[in-house]
Amino acid sequence: MTPSPTVYLDHAATGPVRPEALAALQAWLAEPRGNPSGTHHLARHARRALDDARDVLAHALGCGPGDLVFTAGGTEADNLAVLGVAEAVAARTGRAPLVACSAVEHHAVLEPVHALGGVVIPVDATGRVDPGSLAEHLAADTDLVSVMAANNEVGTVNDLAALTAAVAAHTDGRARVHTDAVAAFPWLDLRQAAAGVDLLTLSAHKFGGCQGVGLLMVRPDVPLRARLLGGGQERDRRSGTQNVAGIVAMAAAAAVTAAERDATVRRVAGLRDRFVDGLRERLDGVEETVADRRLKVAGNAHVCIDGVVSEELMFLLDRSGVCASAASSCASGAISLSHVLEAMGIDRRRGAGAVRFTFGWSSTDDDVERAVGIAVDAVCRLRSARSVRSARFARPARAAG
Amino acid sequence: MQVMVAMSGGVDSSVTAALCQQAGHEVVGVTLKLWGGESDRGCCSVADVDDARRVADQLGIDHHVFNYSEQFDAAVVSPYLRSHELGLTPNPCIECNRAIKFDALHQRALALGFDAVATGHHARIVTRADGSRRLRRGADEAKDQSYVLYMIGEQVLASTMFPVGDLDKGEVRRLAGELGLRTAVKPDSQDVCFIAGERSRARETFLGDRIGLRPARVLDATGDEVGRVPAIELITIGQRKGLGLGGGAAPRYVVDIDHRAGVVTVGERADLLTDTVTLQDFAPSERSWQGAVLAQCSAHGEPQPAVLNGMVLRWDRPTKRVAPGQSVVFYDPAAPDEVIGGAMAAAVGA
Numbered sequence: 001m002t003p004s005p006t007v008y009l010d011h012a013a014t015g016p017v018r019p020e021a022l023a024a025l026q027a028w029l030a031e032p033r034g035n036p037s038g039t040h041h042l043a044r045h046a047r048r049a050l051d052d053a054r055d056v057l058a059h060a061l062g063c064g065p066g067d068l069v070f071t072a073g074g075t076e077a078d079n080l081a082v083l084g085v086a087e088a089v090a091a092r093t094g095r096a097p098l099v100a101c102s103a104v105e106h107h108a109v110l111e112p113v114h115a116l117g118g119v120v121i122p123v124d125a126t127g128r129v130d131p132g133s134l135a136e137h138l139a140a141d142t143d144l145v146s147v148m149a150a151n152n153e154v155g156t157v158n159d160l161a162a163l164t165a166a167v168a169a170h171t172d173g174r175a176r177v178h179t180d181a182v183a184a185f186p187w188l189d190l191r192q193a194a195a196g197v198d199l200l201t202l203s204a205h206k207f208g209g210c211q212g213v214g215l216l217m218v219r220p221d222v223p224l225r226a227r228l229l230g231g232g233q234e235r236d237r238r239s240g241t242q243n244v245a246g247i248v249a250m251a252a253a254a255a256v257t258a259a260e261r262d263a264t265v266r267r268v269a270g271l272r273d274r275f276v277d278g279l280r281e282r283l284d285g286v287e288e289t290v291a292d293r294r295l296k297v298a299g300n301a302h303v304c305i306d307g308v309v310s311e312e313l314m315f316l317l318d319r320s321g322v323c324a325s326a327a328s329s330c331a332s333g334a335i336s337l338s339h340v341l342e343a344m345g346i347d348r349r350r351g352a353g354a355v356r357f358t359f360g361w362s363s364t365d366d367d368v369e370r371a372v373g374i375a376v377d378a379v380c381r382l383r384s385a386r387s388v389r390s391a392r393f394a395r396p397a398r399a400a401g
Numbered sequence: 402m403q404v405m406v407a408m409s410g411g412v413d414s415s416v417t418a419a420l421c422q423q424a425g426h427e428v429v430g431v432t433l434k435l436w437g438g439e440s441d442r443g444c445c446s447v448a449d450v451d452d453a454r455r456v457a458d459q460l461g462i463d464h465h466v467f468n469y470s471e472q473f474d475a476a477v478v479s480p481y482l483r484s485h486e487l488g489l490t491p492n493p494c495i496e497c498n499r500a501i502k503f504d505a506l507h508q509r510a511l512a513l514g515f516d517a518v519a520t521g522h523h524a525r526i527v528t529r530a531d532g533s534r535r536l537r538r539g540a541d542e543a544k545d546q547s548y549v550l551y552m553i554g555e556q557v558l559a560s561t562m563f564p565v566g567d568l569d570k571g572e573v574r575r576l577a578g579e580l581g582l583r584t585a586v587k588p589d590s591q592d593v594c595f596i597a598g599e600r601s602r603a604r605e606t607f608l609g610d611r612i613g614l615r616p617a618r619v620l621d622a623t624g625d626e627v628g629r630v631p632a633i634e635l636i637t638i639g640q641r642k643g644l645g646l647g648g649g650a651a652p653r654y655v656v657d658i659d660h661r662a663g664v665v666t667v668g669e670r671a672d673l674l675t676d677t678v679t680l681q682d683f684a685p686s687e688r689s690w691q692g693a694v695l696a697q698c699s700a701h702g703e704p705q706p707a708v709l710n711g712m713v714l715r716w717d718r719p720t721k722r723v724a725p726g727q728s729v730v731f732y733d734p735a736a737p738d739e740v741i742g743g744a745m746a747a748a749v750g751a
Contacts, residue, residue, distance in 0.1 A: 381512075385512030
């Protein structure tokens with residue numbers, strides 16, 4: 001059965017391509033194509049498109065165009081940040097690098113940190129790293145600390161200014177700070193919010209660009225060793241012919257995202273609030289995972305719903321056309337309690353009914369109305385089935401006949 | 402009807418989905434993620450999920466993955482380990498059917514609004530004159546799986562479908578081939594799904610990593626030591642090979658296992674024969690049955706006439722001992738294809 005009219009509430013997973021990005025992408029793909037590393041006029045044309053895109057993105061991030069390294073997405077950028085700095089440090093000092101990250105990082109940061117035997121910094125019940133106690137978890141000779149700007153799952157925003165200051169104070173300015181800003185860019189002006197960080201990751205498809213395109217911002221004085229070796233593109237920091245079309249579209253999406261950000265944040269926060277309030281008015285036992293919405297990005301509604309198993313709720317929502325998300329998905333597509341909820345101290349019973357609804361620039365009032373109605377129906381259905389189930393299947397456990 | 406099809410990524414469940422669709426049902430395929438362990442070659446590997454999903458795509462039906470790995474660990478893997486520790490011979494497929502496929506999944510399907518769950522098991526369901534339902538052997542005798550399904554109660558049978566139970570395996574593969582399903586020539590699954598690797602060594606490694614394996618002495622009937630085995634937990638009543646006895650002499654079988662003392666006793670085939678077996682954990686629980694039965698002690702064992710009296714099954718003719726933990730499934734002497742129920746062989750003296 002194909003679910004009819006879609007209500008898309010999974011913008012934190014990926015979202016629709018911005019019309020401006022689509023136009024840029026189509027225009028670029030339709031043109032005669034050159035390799036930006038070449039010398040002839042078509043190559044120079046591609047190079048110019050790349051440089052223009054770099055300028056736009058640098059402006060949106062408040063950095064120099066030369067600070068940007070284009071990658072094939074957020075995961076590659078996160079890997080490059082952690083492993084690239086670690087390897088550069090190790091090559092320079094001859095000792096094993098010391099890295100650390102928060103417990104709620106995306107796996108693209110967590111896994112490289114684990115691979116390096118790094119430190120995992122705990123978070124508070126809202127999923128944030130506390131700048132006041134950060135020092136307790138860091139050695140003074142730490143080389144790199146990675147803390148995300150906003151959490152992709154529960155939506156809480158870290159105080160990067162305070163964290164950067166705390167890292168600098170504790171390590172005597174030695175440690176570099178990376179932030180995965182993939183989930184933050186649509187909602188936060190990173191020119192201010194991430195002003196003090198040394199490295200920053202973006203992923204195009206989270207703000208209206210294409211999947212498989214991203215970037216790492218690297219401040220000029222940060223040591224970085226390339227992970228992809230080859231033709232020396234991106235100033236020897238990332239070899240491989242750039243995805244010019246994807247990068248051009250990413251720049252167009254970033255420009256419109258930044259230009260409309262204030263208005264979008266206000267409007268989408270209103271939609272999100274109406275959605276969550278609507279659920280809570282019509283259902284008992286719906287708890288916001290992070291109750292204080294001021295700590296969160298505007299598009300995130302993460303709730304724990306009593307008396308349902310999120311896997312079952314997802315199924316019914318999907319059948320009615322609502323796209324949401326229960327937790328980070330794994331390779332086989334099954335759902336299990338996320339490391340984020342575990343790090344926040346949410347027990348498995350409560351986490352069993354955890355659902356993430358995420359709104360974006362294309363969300364509408366109608367989405368809210370329909371999603372509330374469908375979600376309320378689905379929850380009621382599961383709750384009543386559950387009470388029938390426990391009565392109907394009650395029986396002595398494997399008693400002898 | 403709305404039918405949920407449990408799709409393992411194998412040919413039987415692929416054809417099950419196709420048959421349900423052809424019968425006009427509204428079909429959704431689900432694959433159960435059962436095991437998060439290091440075995441990625443078993444029944445819930447990423448590759449098998451891919452196969453199930455691609456078959457569903459081909460048929461044009463929705464496909465979902467349900468995660469039952471916690472329940473599977475609690476209801477199947479942990480009891481499997483505990484049983485081996487106690488020297489029993491567990492059947493994890495039976496526990497999976499009991500706790501997951503025909504309980505947790507079934508309940509979920511009904512809660513989600515489905516009318517029935519279909520699986521690719523080779524078994525059938527008959528409705529008797531009085532309206533009650535019974536499990537019946539699959540049409541393909543060699544592939545019959547009724548033994549591992551004996552615990553399914555009437556209520557669940559009423560909303561269960563086994564569409565390939567009427568077919569033999571050749572027909573299933575032929576249908577899959579005709580439909581161009583990618584699983585048409587996929588080999589049948591073997592062994593315990595959560596243990597990867599080559600048969601005997603894999604089980605020893607799996608258990609050895611999780612429970613302590615203890616060496617044992619092998620004695621003959623006179624008490625003389627005739628060999629040694631590295632792990633008493635892997636020894637089963639009736640076992641003949643892998644006892645380190647060397648060749649030459651007449652075949653000898655394990656006739657007794659003293660777990661506490663670490664002693665395995667071997668004897669002749671005649672020493673294995675017994676008149677009775679004491680049973681426990683009868684299922685399905687709503688059915689009680691006494692009197693004459695045909696009792697089968699392994700998935701493809703020969704059913705033997707016996708009489709059930711209380712918890713004790715008395716064989717008509719002396720029969721090879723049943724290892725404690727193994728299931729004994731009762732078929733109706735008046736309808737030898739039909740399952741009445743089953744139970745588990747109790748530990749000796751229990």
